Amino acid sequence: MKKTLLGVRNVIVSFAALILVWQLVFIVGQFNEALFPAPTTAFKALVETLQDGSLLENIAASLKRFAIGYASAVVVAVALGLVLGVLPRVFQFVNPIVQLLRPISPMAWAPFIVLWVGIGDAPATIVVFIAAFFPVLLSTVSAVANIDPIYFKVARNFGVSQPYALWKIIFPAAFPQIANGIHLALGTAWVFLAAGEMNGVQSGLGYMVVDARNNLRTDVLLAAILTIGAIGLALDAAIKFVDRQIVKAWGGDEQ
Amino acid sequence: MSLIQVENATMEFRRADARFTAFENISLTIERGEFVCVLGASGCGKSTLLNALAGFLRVTRGRVVIAGQEVTAPSSKYVTIFQNYGLLPWRNVQKNVELGLEHSKTRRLTRAERRERAEKYIELVGLSAFKRSYPRQLSGGMQQRVAIARALAVEPEILFMDEPFGALDAITRSKLQDDVRALSQVERKTVVFVTHDITEAVYLADKIVILTPNPGRIKAIVEVPLRGVRDRVAKEFIAFQNTVFDLFHREPDELVEYMI
Ligand SMILES: Nc1ncnc2c1ncn2[C@@H]1O[C@H](COP(=O)(O)OP(=O)(O)OP(=O)(O)O)[C@@H](O)[C@H]1O
Numbered sequence: 001m002k003k004t005l006l007g008v009r010n011v012i013v014s015f016a017a018l019i020l021v022w023q024l025v026f027i028v029g030q031f032n033e034a035l036f037p038a039p040t041t042a043f044k045a046l047v048e049t050l051q052d053g054s055l056l057e058n059i060a061a062s063l064k065r066f067a068i069g070y071a072s073a074v075v076v077a078v079a080l081g082l083v084l085g086v087l088p089r090v091f092q093f094v095n096p097i098v099q100l101l102r103p104i105s106p107m108a109w110a111p112f113i114v115l116w117v118g119i120g121d122a123p124a125t126i127v128v129f130i131a132a133f134f135p136v137l138l139s140t141v142s143a144v145a146n147i148d149p150i151y152f153k154v155a156r157n158f159g160v161s162q163p164y165a166l167w168k169i170i171f172p173a174a175f176p177q178i179a180n181g182i183h184l185a186l187g188t189a190w191v192f193l194a195a196g197e198m199n200g201v202q203s204g205l206g207y208m209v210v211d212a213r214n215n216l217r218t219d220v221l222l223a224a225i226l227t228i229g230a231i232g233l234a235l236d237a238a239i240k241f242v243d244r245q246i247v248k249a250w251g252g253d254e255q
Numbered sequence: 256m257s258l259i260q261v262e263n264a265t266m267e268f269r270r271a272d273a274r275f276t277a278f279e280n281i282s283l284t285i286e287r288g289e290f291v292c293v294l295g296a297s298g299c300g301k302s303t304l305l306n307a308l309a310g311f312l313r314v315t316r317g318r319v320v321i322a323g324q325e326v327t328a329p330s331s332k333y334v335t336i337f338q339n340y341g342l343l344p345w346r347n348v349q350k351n352v353e354l355g356l357e358h359s360k361t362r363r364l365t366r367a368e369r370r371e372r373a374e375k376y377i378e379l380v381g382l383s384a385f386k387r388s389y390p391r392q393l394s395g396g397m398q399q400r401v402a403i404a405r406a407l408a409v410e411p412e413i414l415f416m417d418e419p420f421g422a423l424d425a426i427t428r429s430k431l432q433d434d435v436r437a438l439s440q441v442e443r444k445t446v447v448f449v450t451h452d453i454t455e456a457v458y459l460a461d462k463i464v465i466l467t468p469n470p471g472r473i474k475a476i477v478e479v480p481l482r483g484v485r486d487r488v489a490k491e492f493i494a495f496q497n498t499v500f501d502l503f504h505r506e507p508d509e510l511v512e513y514m515i
């Protein structure tokens with residue numbers, strides 16, 4: 001508990017310093033307000049978009065796409081990763097394809113996605129799906145490969161055969177490491193959500209960025225950017241907390 | 256007929272194109288109800304031999320036969336207990352012990368039957384108060400008791416134990432040695448127990464199989480002449496312990512008298 005409070009204090013100090021430096025640079029530099037908004041201007045835009053309800057609407061739209069894309073990627077990638085993890089011979093053939101697809105930015109697919117599924121919620125959701133899918137898949141496969149062999153022995157000894165072994169032994173044994181992959185994918189997926197929302201949608205934080213640019217509202221632009229950052233930070237903090245509970249539940253160090 | 260028969264078993268591993276012989280020409284028989292210790296220095300193939308008996312590995316040459324059938328795969332008729340317990344950290348004690356009952360080949364147990372059976376064996380190893388605890392909340396000795404309860408719960412004919420007390424302190428170890436000996440008699444189990452501790456072997460075994468390394472071979476098989484509850488400081492105990500110690504340093508032709 002003390003540690004969390006210390007953490008919170010550090011975050012506050014660090015953000016206060018950032019805002020201070022930002023305001024100082026703004027005052028000293030004599031920048032054009034439209035090119036480099038001051039923190040106060042961005043804050044005003046934040047309040048304004050909050051009051052007219054557009055910010056919350058966009059946040060809700062983004063979170064919905066993110067939740068669907070990310071959750072379905074996790075489910076599919078973990079299931080596929082478990083199966084490929086116990087079939088290393090098959091994975092040998094699947095792996096080159098994965099390695100080919102993985103370095104392609106999910107955004108590169110965006111034109112095709114829009115052609116195939118049209119506009120609306122789907123394209124950004126699919127971009128999030130792709131962004132989360134590969135890291136989770138690969139971390140699941142390697143998690144299964146790293147399971148202590150004793151678990152396989154125990155499963156065989158007690159007659160726990162497939163598919164039960166996958167669900168009862170292999171998945172839980174690999175789970176802490178899988179959770180780690182799920183955690184890392186969260187940040188990546190969030191980064192690509194905003195990018196995915198810059199095409200083919202009329203809502204969401206990514207759309208808010210594009211829309212503000214088109215209206216030359218750099219203050220709103222900055223407010224949107226800060227919101228994206230703040231939610232990313234909150235998501236990361238939440239999953240870190242979940243991660244710690246998992247490590248604890250699996251008998252890791254309880255610090 | 257003996258319960259376990261090992262006939263001229265040899266185990267080779269492939270290691271980067273070279274072949275490595277873990278053990279060679281091992282023949283031995285183990286009777287029903289016997290407590291056999293396999294004793295030998297590190298690396299002489301004890302674990303490999305035990306894995307071959309338990310069906311985790313198949314011998315390269317020769318045969319392993321249990322109850323008249325060649326061993327080709329693991330079975331819950333003979334359960335292995337490992338040095339590092341092999342408990343599932345995400346299950347509590349009760350659920351760990353129930354594991355083997357969830358996939359019974361012969362008859363599916365109901366949930367209530369499983370619970371009852373698990374409770375019986377948890378009580379037998381003295382952990383009733385810890386049914387709801389998770390492995391991480393238990394000491395090493397307690398965790399090994401859970402593993403023993405889990406093994407006994409499937410009511411196997413044979414227990415294979417691979418240095419099960421190797422990670423425990425001396426006091427806990429001797430307590431568990433007492434318990435395992437008592438349990439094996441009460442439950443009438445055949446036990447094959449791997450160790451590199453001479454005192455442990457002399458304390459537990461009806462029969463000791465001594466292995467030598469490079470490659471693993473049987474150096475001697477000795478019956479332990481001590482009966483009933485053993486006393487680790489009794490004169491006969493220490494004398495026999497010295498005899499076993501000497502056997503490690505004998506030349507093969509001097510061993511004949513012990514082989515009978
Ligand atoms: N899967 C394997 N592949 C190659 N070599 C192996 C394999 N398993 C065991 N060995 C080798 O076989 C030899 C015997 O190993 P084993 O684990 O049976 O010894 P041990 O008597 O149980 O030793 P310890 O007392 O240290 O447990 C060792 O040299 C080991 O490196």
Ligand SMILES: [Mg+2]
Nearest residue numbers: 301302303417
């Ligand atoms: Mg060993």
